[in-house]
Amino acid sequence: MHISLAGKTALVTGSTSGIGRGIAKGLAEAGARVILNGRSQSSLDAAAETLRQEVAGAQIIAVAADVGTAEGCESLVDAVGSVDILVNNAGIFALQDFFEIPDSEWQRFFEVNVMSGIRLARALTPGMIERNWGRVVFISSESALNIPDEMIHYGFTKTANLAVSRGLAKRLRGTKVTVNAVLPGPTLTEGVEELIASIAREQGRSEDEVKAGFVPEHRPSSILQRLASVEEVANMVVYVCSPQASATTGAALRVDGGTVDTIA
Template identity: 60%
Template sequence: MQIDLSGKSAIVTGSTAGIGFAIAQGLAEAGAEVTLTGRTQERVDSAVQTLKADVTGAKVSGVAADLGSTEGCQALIAARADTDILINNVGIFGPQDFFEIDDDTWEQFFQVNVMSGVRLSRHYAQGMKARGWGRIQFLSSESGLNIPAEMVHYGMTKSAVQSISRGLAKVLAGTGVTVNAVLPGPTRSEGVVNMIAQMAEQEGVSQEEMEARFVKENRPSSIIGRLATPEEVAHMCVYAASPQASATTGAPLRVEGGIVDSMA
């Protein structure tokens, strides 16, 4: 199977590094014209240049915007009025004791992780519907099913986007637009690597040892027994964005290494 996205446009939110960048690279390699997004112009410009260097002939550009706000989403929409493929990847996370999570933090996580995708999907899905083809994805997580005690606020947002994905797929039934949620497990994204590095420093062990301990202690049901790579997650996203995935919609697409101990 050869995925060809020539002539298609794509927006990948939160794509200056990690999973988002890997998805953008995969889409560019398949021939899509890709828009990267990030909060600062410096990081966006750097990611665009890196992607152009990595993928010969890549058609890639960037928009700097804080998508955790209405204004930021509108700025992206103003810069890119339409797209064929929307990957709602932007998100924040971090462990915190439930009793120390204040209202502002709950609201921040909800705005960035959930409402960014709601606002952008509400706009871009209309053009997709009118054209009779489109792909929308929400990056959820295995933490949306196995809510982590140390990140209840994060798990809540990932459950929410999975619900939105399923509901929006029903709204767009019969239009040629598919909507899916992608559920990575712990992945070597920039945020996770930095978190494990901090933990390793606190424990006085190597980052490699800390990574192995993290999976064993925090995700003991993992079948692969390791962190996934951003590229492994991106492969699923590129397939779900392709014409070949036309019968895949309303689905939770799991790339979590078998952590979720369920066949459903």
């Protein structure tokens, strides 16, 4: 199967590193014009230059905006105008005990992980409907279904992503705009690498040892029994954004290595 997104414009939020950057690279490799987004212009410029070096002929635009605020979302929409593909990837996570999470953190997680996608989808999908083609993807997590007790506020926002994506797909019934959620499992991003390094320091273990034991220890239900690569997650997103995925909408597509113990 050859996926071509030539002539399409894709916006990937939170795309200077991690899964977002992997998605941006995959979409660029498929021929899409890709708009990178993050809060730091210097980080965006560096990511854009790296992608241009990695993907021959890549069309990359970098737009700085804090999508964790209504003002940031508005400025991003003003800058991009219209897109064919929206990947709501921007997100934050942190290990924190439920009894130590203040209201402000619940609100911050909600604004970044949930409201950013809502605001951008509300602004950008009408244009997709008018042009009779579009793809909207919310990057959720296996934590949406398998709520981690060490970061309940994160799991809560990822469950909200599923509700919004399913509801929006139903709202767009009969159009040629699909809306789906992708649920990665434990993935070896820069953030997870930092977490592994922190655990290794705290426990006096090597990083390789912590990495090898991370999934068996923290997600024992995993069938894969290892961290997924960023590319493995990005591959699913690129497919969902493709013309070939035209009959897939309202779905929660797992790239979780079998962590969620269900066949549905």
